[in-house]
Amino acid sequence: MLVTALPAPTTVAYEAVIGLEVHAQLRTRTKIFCGCPTDFGAAANAHVCPVCLGLPGALPVLNAEAVQMAVRAGLATGCEVQARSVFARKNYFYPDLPKGYQISQADQPVCVAGHLDIGDACRLDINDGASGAPRRIGITRIHLEEDAGKSVHGEGGVHASFINLNRAGVPLIEIVSEPDLRTSEEAVTYLRELRAILVYLGVCDGNLDQGSFRCDANVSVRPVGQQRLGTRCEIKNMNSFRSVRDAIDYEIARQTALCRVGERIAQQTRLWNQELARTEPMRSKEESHDYRYFPDPDLLPLRIDEAVFRALAATLPELPAQKRTRLQRDLGLSAAVAATLCEEPQRVDRFEAALGTNPDPKQASALAHFLMAQVAGALNRMEQRSWDDVAAAMPELLTLCERWRSGGLSNKMLAEVLQQAFLSENPLPDALLAAMAQAGSVVRDEGAVQAAVDQVLAAHPKELQRYRGGQTQALGFFIGQVMRRLAGKGDAALVTDVLKRRLDG
């Protein structure tokens, strides 16, 4: 009998290839080609003029501040700044594009050939194999362009579409990466790092919700070992790091499954559908635009002198990677703590300011955790508040932190104090701080606390009325007053408790 051995079934392993295109809104005061303000949240179409409305005969004038910001972004990401770059017209029709073209840089961008390192010593989960060396992700180009307006559908229940052109002409930089990323984790790490760099530079506010930092992801798969790139799909419409990660993972799985059964990937633009957690086709390559680029005849080529970019290079601040290294080296912060702390530039600013010029490593580590947990938590509970608002309470942060750690301040009271500090935009109440600074035995005698509370409420009828009228943030004020009467020795939890009972009762 003849037995033929069948070849063992093989499963080809696939790897993903990812390239990212990031649009970052520049924090200039005025638009890129006119003097209209760029502030977010103004009344619809309040910030428009003949230039950004695209009226015939209106001439664009390039905003020097936008150029400086683009150059600084390039310098911070190791780019070659081009002595000469050119603005082109990218032609397409869309309701929110009044001119019928977008002014953008095409084949001659302002910066090229940069890179961004991810997975440095702080992120050991992402690095080059066992070596622990960072992964260097190429940046193909950074170019300047103007943003389009915004279509709003069915606002106020009206069955109609509206166009808001406040955003039309706001300066953007587009940062295009090489297809060097391999996993969604790497992609998100790259984005976080890029965002932190731009925020540190002060060129972008990094706000994903408001669309100041947005990303399109190009994803393809190929058999491991193959050099040639597979056919890519471009995913749009992701407005959080979470959705970037999920969309890329979904797309890798989708494409890999198709390849395994021998199907070809169609080159497409796809949209991320957050509710259904999947990508959906938006348009295919055949439907894609022919933009008919040509140099904008109204704008001269942009020339940047050697001296100008040298001067700009001198304005670069300490960048996130440098700051992480320094905080680990000088303050003994762990890699993970340094990485998380530095992700929010304002937060690490507050941290360094609170520590002062002669920081103590023990205090530093405690304060870092305090900022990332307690203060971040208090911020999260309050809408419309950001790390900028923490500035008010800054020098006291360390006192607060130590007081809380030593048990002299309950979690509940700490939360109240922080909320009070953020809301009032004033320093923490003096009396409270003085009280906290005082060492000594804690008053746990409920009778004494009640007496102090009664005196305070009797002495401040107006505040009491306000509190009962719904202004509950006055609680912090009362706590401060009671603490003062108790010479700073009241048990924080007890004081809060008795006060609340009296106030609400």
Ligand code: ADP
């Ligand atoms: P376009 O402007 O048409 O979107 P680009 O050539 O400028 O095209 O590429 C855009 C992005 O797509 C870049 O970030 C690039 O790295 C990435 N990219 C290009 N080819 C692939 C591919 N086969 N797989 C994954 N990403 C890719």
Ligand code: MG
């Ligand atoms: Mg693209």
Ligand code: ZN
């Ligand atoms: Zn304008």
